[in-house]
Amino acid sequence: MAIPRTVGKYEIVDAVGAGGMGTVYRAFDPTLERMVALKIVHLDRVHDVPFEQLCVRFRNEARAVARLNHPAIVTIFDYDDQDPVGAYIAMEYVQGCALDEYVKQRPELHLEDAVSAMHQVLGGLAYAHGKDVVHRDIKPSNLLVTRDGLVKITDFGIARIGPKTTTQTGLLVGTPQYMAPEQYMGGLVDHRCDLHAAGAVLYELLTGTPPFTGTSAEVMYKICNEVPKLLSAVDSSIPKALDAIVAKALEKIPANRYASAQEFQQALRSGWQAFSPKPPSPTLSQSARVIATAIHRQPVAAAAPRPAAAAAAPQASPGLQAVAGAGPLAGGPPLPPSPPDVAKSSPRSQPGADSHPGSLVAWSREQLAEIERQLIPLVGPMARILVREAAATTASRQELYRLLASHLRTPQERRQFLMTGERAWSGAAGDAVISGLSAGRPVTPEATQRAGEVLKRYLGPMGPIVARKCAQSATDEAHLYALLAEKVDPRERARFLAEASKPAP
Structure with missing residues (x-):
């Protein structure tokens, strides 16, 4: 499917990934001059849910998250359900990776990172639950690890605002490995289903696997009828103090779980301090940040002929709604060109x-x-x-x-x-001196503006933004144009340099 050029006031740069309800694009907000993640719902792909119900669910996502302002929750900026392209939500654009990707790439268990990540998630859930917002689909791919070591909850696409004990009927909402028994059995679903899911995520962070695996039917049966192995039985290096903490979160009966995210968070903090003299770290370790910065995803769709800046798109995992990877791991494909991140x-x-x-x-x-x-x-x-x-x-x-x-x-x-x-x-391109430009000539605001106008012919509206970003690091005018030339399609680079070297009018 061709990538739209604009949605509302937003200029689409490239595709980031596909989620359960739609596609996420990286887009540019020309009003505030910042990058955003733009989620567009694909109602035509869902045939077993009434159109009106899908629209309501989408609006709930926007309204629910728009009410939330917390460091551990992706921020909503704007939404519209009347745009001709489709209903969309504009949200914070976060650099990093999904938690499930981090778990796959980490070389070994990092106990403090596991505890820190869940401590942050529980803080976000406590805030959301206090606003009567239940996520209902907490899972590693809906938790984002930023390159600053923070963890953010995203994709409130199935959240519902209302009484704290809403009966779930008809439609199963959630992801099998992390769903609570009451979600399967049509019981009362409230904030405690998020606590069960958080317990399952913590179990996976510590052991590398969810509490139960198998087909969807097998997982459903086990969640409703079996007790998972204790953490320390799966991995003897995990402190036994964490066994009871996670087991309580995974209780079958909601009343036997923690009463709130705050209670779960306090139990986790106390359990951690039973074998560590310091409190849980407010951010993940440097090694986790390196992994989050390095993970890279492949394009999810080829765009129609577009400016070079929109030619490549990193792919996110299914639940990833507001993040783009910063680079490949060893053995991965070459790095794609990427416009600067204005927002974050x-x-x-x-x-x-x-x-x-x-x-x-x-x-x-x-x-x-x-x-x-x-x-x-x-x-x-x-x-x-x-x-x-x-x-x-x-x-x-x-x-x-x-x-x-x-x-x-x-x-x-x-x-x-x-x-x-x-x-x-x-003699490399980074040290090149473009004909017609003097090495050593300072990068003035006028030179940066002219460079942006030239680059705009090749990159579209991102040209001036890229020029301003490169000007911050250029040592002189020649270096600026050498940096900008690397952002242009190789087939058009010579023409760009020829235009750049022409005297200013």
Whole structure:
């Protein structure tokens, strides 16, 4: 399906992923000049639910989450159910990955990260439940890990506002491995189904697998009739103090579970402090942040002919509604070009946060891939993650190589890596001086504006935004155009450089 050019006032950049109710796009808000995640519902794909019920459910998502303002919940900015393209919700665009992707990629159990992640989730649920909002589909793919180590709840697409004990009838709502028994059996469904799901997620974070596995029918039977193995029985390295905490969340009868998310959170905090002298960390570890920054997804759909900035799209996992990956893991495909993230970025990439302020927008995928190839013989598969993390902090080639060299074990390895870099980069595009532009000429606001206008012919409305972002890290006017040239389709790069080198009118 072709990607729409605009939806409402929003300019579509590319597709991020597909969820149960629709497709999520990365879009640009021209009014506030920021990136957003735009979720469009596909009512025509659902045939067993009345049209009116789908519309109501979609509006509930927007209204429910729009009432919520919490660090652990993705923020809703805008929604419209009358747009010709379809009903949509504009929400916070978060860089990172879904929790299920993090679990798959982490090298081993990180106990403190598991506890920290659930502690954050329970804080968000406590706030939502206090506003009479029940999520009903808490699962790892609906929990986002940001590159700053925060965990955010997304996809309130099946949340319902109303009395705290609403009877569920007719339609099963949820994901099998994380649903509570009452969701299967048509009983009273309230906030305690979220606590059961949170317990199942914590079980998976600690053991690497949900409490029950199998076909949907097998999982349903086990959830309703069987007791999962204790955590410590699955993995003896897990403290036994956590056994009873998780088991209570997974109780079959809602009244036997925690009465609130706050109670669950307090029990988890107490259990953690039984074997750790410090409270749970408010953010995930640095290694978790590196994984969240490095995970990359493939395009979900090919776009119709579009500006180069909209030509590639990372794919999200099914529940991922407001996130885009920041890069591939080792062994993955090359990095795609990506426009800057105006709405959200790591503090390290903000102007003034570093002596060489910069971000990934200053580097092309070819440049990063070349550096990875140089580093792989020395550090192995970790090269891709190390390069990605370091490149997010600086736009200086010398600084980037210095940062990467600090990870090497011996002076000989560091010297070899730095010398390889000097040879590879001599005459590279990053150091090019464009004909008609003087090296050393300062990057003025006028030069940045002109660069944005030229780039707009190739990238569309993102051109001026990309130009302003690159101007923050460019050392002179020639360097600015060299950086911008890397954002243009290779087939059009020569024409772009020719236009850029023309004297200003």
